[in-house]
Amino acid sequence: MGVAERKEREKEVLREQILTAAKTLFLEKGVEKTSIRNIADLIEYSPGSIYHYFKDKDEIFYALHQGGFQQLMTKMLVINDLPHPMERLKAMGSIYVQFGLDNPDMYDLMFIKEAPLDHVARTKALQWNEGEATFKFLRSTLRECMEQGYFQGHEEETLSFLIWSTVHGMVSLQIRRRCEVVLADRQDTIVKDGLNEFFNILDRQFS
Amino acid sequence: MGVAERKEREKEVLREQILTAAKTLFLEKGVEKTSIRNIADLIEYSPGSIYHYFKDKDEIFYALHQGGFQQLMTKMLVINDLPHPMERLKAMGSIYVQFGLDNPDMYDLMFIKEAPLDHVARTKALQWNEGEATFKFLRSTLRECMEQGYFQGHEEETLSFLIWSTVHGMVSLQIRRRCEVVLADRQDTIVKDGLNEFFNILDRQFS
């Protein structure tokens, strides 16, 4: 009868509970300081039971990091309203940077921490679907810019990587606190300022 | 008489031994997987004795990260042979990237890991001397480029941060394995290719 299906649903509910608890703890303490026992305490189950729903800790944080890409991708969709590809490219940069600064722990998990990639490597998936989709989105936007005459003489994939690296570099230096000591007085504005300088340079890459 | 000085020297010797052991282990396993007990085993002392020479684990890895900056700075000095500031700037980029790719764990510790900055924060030093010196080196080179007519209309500090971010972004995406999944087929060359694209863009920033 429908009993197997109901059980399946119940199992899914607890899986979600674990993820919600994990996300709550992770957003206030980060990955390292969120323990399996912390998660178990919060959902009022024993630590061992977590392992009936997730293979290991990395799998939990891989699932969370997937949610982060969902979030980021949703925010990215607003660029479709912009007519000019160059505006879309810059808007992508702004959204990416803003996402990183607004959600430092999630950004950390998505683009800095090894945990999610360790999981990808172990499942022998050989591909990081979330990252790949985001990168392809950047590539196609850049291609449109090139079709309009921007970035002549550049190679699409390489330039996409370079642009990604630039915004990632700014966000990650900020997140991992390399700015607050080197650029103490401009802590809050340096990333936005840097992004604007970047946009100026990009704008000049016409013809 | 000279007994206090001798003791001081002996203490320094053991301090160095600890650092050497820590470095050995850290270079083959990374920070997280190098434990105080591992270090103690290697120098054949008890774990507790380490705490007579270092306040905590972060202090040990802060000391190691200082050595990394020494290394990087030494490599950077060869740019003084280059007559044109723009060549010096590009050489700095190449050396920085090469250092990161050649010494991923050390780079990780210097520019990605939180441990050394945690120590900086706790000692209330309020400044990260190693990072500051490196950044100032970049700034002064960039200033010379600007004096020669490059990067007109840009602000020195902001542009320095942008350039640093770009090279750091490429290295850190590579080191934290975000390339090997998104750009699998170009894994070994993508950073060098990206750097060359970057140099092309920089060269065009004249007048």
Add this chain to the structure above:
DNA sequence: AAATGTAATTGAACAGTGTTTAAAAATAAA
């Protein structure tokens, strides 16, 4: 309704972590 089989849950254990501390050993000064 009782017995059986299956899935979920538990608590205890394992082997590790950074760190603290009281006691012991080693060394220096009196």
Add this chain to the structure above:
DNA sequence: TTTATTTTTAAACACTGTTCAATTACATTT
């Protein structure tokens, strides 16, 4: 030789991720 100081140690504390045999809960079959 005694006293004082420094160095070293073992043990303990409170954690960590993970495994596993035993228990509980529940669905199916007799």
